[in-house]
Amino acid sequence: MSGFTFVRRLYGMMLPAALLTAFGFGLGSALAALAAVMTSRFFDALPGTTREPVLYAVAFLVAGVGEQLTAFIWQVGVTLMDRFTTTLLRVNMLLGIYRRPGALPLPVTPGEAITRFRDDVQESSFQMNRFPFALVHVGAALGIFAYLFTIQPLLAALGAAGIAGIFLAMRRIHQNIVIYRDQVMDRTEAVTGYLGEILSAVAVLQVAGAVPDALRRFQAVNRDREDASLKERLQWGLLFALSENGFYVGLGLVILAAAPLLATGQFSPGQFALFQLLLQQVGWRMWGLSESVAQLQAMGVYQARMAELAGGDEELLTRRRLEFTEELRPDPAPVLRPEDRLERLTVTGLTYRHPETGRGVEDVSFTIPRGSFTVITGKIGAGKTTLVRTLLGLLPAEAGEVRWNGRPVTDPMAFFTPPRIAYTPQVPRIFSGTLRANILMGLEESAIDLNEAVEAAVLEPDLAQFPQGLETEVGSRGLKLSGGQVQRTAAARMFARRPELLVLDDISSALDNETEALLWRRLFAQEGATVLCVSNRRAALEQADQILLLEEGRLVAAGPLAELLRTSPAMRELWAAVAPESAAVEMVV
Numbered sequence: 001m002s003g004f005t006f007v008r009r010l011y012g013m014m015l016p017a018a019l020l021t022a023f024g025f026g027l028g029s030a031l032a033a034l035a036a037v038m039t040s041r042f043f044d045a046l047p048g049t050t051r052e053p054v055l056y057a058v059a060f061l062v063a064g065v066g067e068q069l070t071a072f073i074w075q076v077g078v079t080l081m082d083r084f085t086t087t088l089l090r091v092n093m094l095l096g097i098y099r100r101p102g103a104l105p106l107p108v109t110p111g112e113a114i115t116r117f118r119d120d121v122q123e124s125s126f127q128m129n130r131f132p133f134a135l136v137h138v139g140a141a142l143g144i145f146a147y148l149f150t151i152q153p154l155l156a157a158l159g160a161a162g163i164a165g166i167f168l169a170m171r172r173i174h175q176n177i178v179i180y181r182d183q184v185m186d187r188t189e190a191v192t193g194y195l196g197e198i199l200s201a202v203a204v205l206q207v208a209g210a211v212p213d214a215l216r217r218f219q220a221v222n223r224d225r226e227d228a229s230l231k232e233r234l235q236w237g238l239l240f241a242l243s244e245n246g247f248y249v250g251l252g253l254v255i256l257a258a259a260p261l262l263a264t265g266q267f268s269p270g271q272f273a274l275f276q277l278l279l280q281q282v283g284w285r286m287w288g289l290s291e292s293v294a295q296l297q298a299m300g301v302y303q304a305r306m307a308e309l310a311g312g313d314e315e316l317l318t319r320r321r322l323e324f325t326e327e328l329r330p331d332p333a334p335v336l337r338p339e340d341r342l343e344r345l346t347v348t349g350l351t352y353r354h355p356e357t358g359r360g361v362e363d364v365s366f367t368i369p370r371g372s373f374t375v376i377t378g379k380i381g382a383g384k385t386t387l388v389r390t391l392l393g394l395l396p397a398e399a400g401e402v403r404w405n406g407r408p409v410t411d412p413m414a415f416f417t418p419p420r421i422a423y424t425p426q427v428p429r430i431f432s433g434t435l436r437a438n439i440l441m442g443l444e445e446s447a448i449d450l451n452e453a454v455e456a457a458v459l460e461p462d463l464a465q466f467p468q469g470l471e472t473e474v475g476s477r478g479l480k481l482s483g484g485q486v487q488r489t490a491a492a493r494m495f496a497r498r499p500e501l502l503v504l505d506d507i508s509s510a511l512d513n514e515t516e517a518l519l520w521r522r523l524f525a526q527e528g529a530t531v532l533c534v535s536n537r538r539a540a541l542e543q544a545d546q547i548l549l550l551e552e553g554r555l556v557a558a559g560p561l562a563e564l565l566r567t568s569p570a571m572r573e574l575w576a577a578v579a580p581e582s583a584a585v586e587m588v589v
């Protein structure tokens, strides 16, 4: 989308505010021109009666004060436009990120995304606020010149030629500024992104002895940014020099050309004062106009960067409700509708390949009946996590179908939420805050049984060790918790939602055998619990009603352990690795 289209579409959505701005500023400009005319009349009337100059002086004052007051009008317009643009763009980007299949990474690092939310939005809004002024500038400059031509065509033509020359030079510099601004923003993104990476991995860098190397890279990205920033500042310096000096040189030329006319009385002192004032106005108007013309091009760049996060051009510009005044309350416990009660989950031909590697899962089909325990297993990289994520809509399926009680699930990301499903990923996300807040995650506490969830996740022995129990602050990303505690906190979060289907990705990987056995036992004790879990652990495989064995993304065997050990060489190989002491016995069965 071009910068022009972006600007046009945005104005289409906030036309009244843009018109109010243009009207306020246009009125102000007209009053400023009127004040200039009154100045001219004042000087010309000086040799006459005393009454006339006073009247012109009063008119000048009224016009001047009126011009200042119009600032209130256009400020209201600008504020309305600013609120609309910044909120719309940010809300749409946020929704774009929120709607992405959860397991797809952002197209940029979080630091870069934050820069887009802050800088690209601010720049866009700033420029949007200025375009109505640019329109007035054009109208005012044309009007002023038309008026000056009626007074003294030669001088007006001279002034117009000078100002056109300065405008062209300014435009060139403004184009350079846009290029360097773009570079500065890109490189600021790189600095913020890298800083974010360093801060989130301080311990890793220290342990690997990579701090000097990281700092060297940080210096390098900073130097790149400094380089672009200096170039941009140089262009701004040139622009100021050109506008200040260019204007005075132009004025000097007008004075030189006016001198003989003044001497012969063809040009009055009042008219001279008028020329000077009006040309000065045109001068700064050209500045604003030239910047806006150049920025139109930059708007296309900001738009493209923001649209990448919003998920497309149209998504970035979708009109939405932007006022949220209602009080945000904790979520009530999710209510299970009768048709959501799980009887059978059927997966047919599910396929997803990661675009970068072409690996993933292909044509996988299986059924999970109510109350069953299904274990997805396979070697490292076989596609277990990919299968679960694709099933839940966290990765966009390329092919296949998922049915809940025989009904096709068309929007899995929206459908597979509590109370239908709760999911604990391989690396659960814990937030800074208390253990209680991490388990509740917005749920109303009175609506659930927190103790039951804690017990189901075998978290109560840990709570007994923490003096503050559930009020223990877990630190940023749960840094104060062990790997096993993180997994069980996430499991408690899942149990608290009492879902129809529990989906767990390798939950027991950081647990000792005893805790793991207890967790499974408590899980099976839950009445009617239906479980789908990724695991290579013996305790899980032995309990499974059905095992889904994956190899290179394909389902190569399905059934209970005893059957697979009889029929599948791949299962026997895997079992020998996870339970060497029992492998020989099982193989004989």
Ligand SMILES: Nc1ncnc2c1ncn2[C@@H]1O[C@H](COP(=O)(O)OP(=O)(O)OP(=O)(O)O)[C@@H](O)[C@H]1O
Binding pocket: 354, 355, 356, 357, 358, 359, 360, 378, 379, 380, 381, 382, 383, 384, 385, 386, 387
């Ligand atoms: N984000 C990704 N981009 C590209 N390829 C990926 C991505 N995630 C996984 N893969 C590839 O897809 C294949 C399946 O990965 P997946 O994580 O599903 O395997 P897994 O069986 O869960 O492995 P593990 O037991 O190590 O967790 C692997 O070959 C992996 O390299």
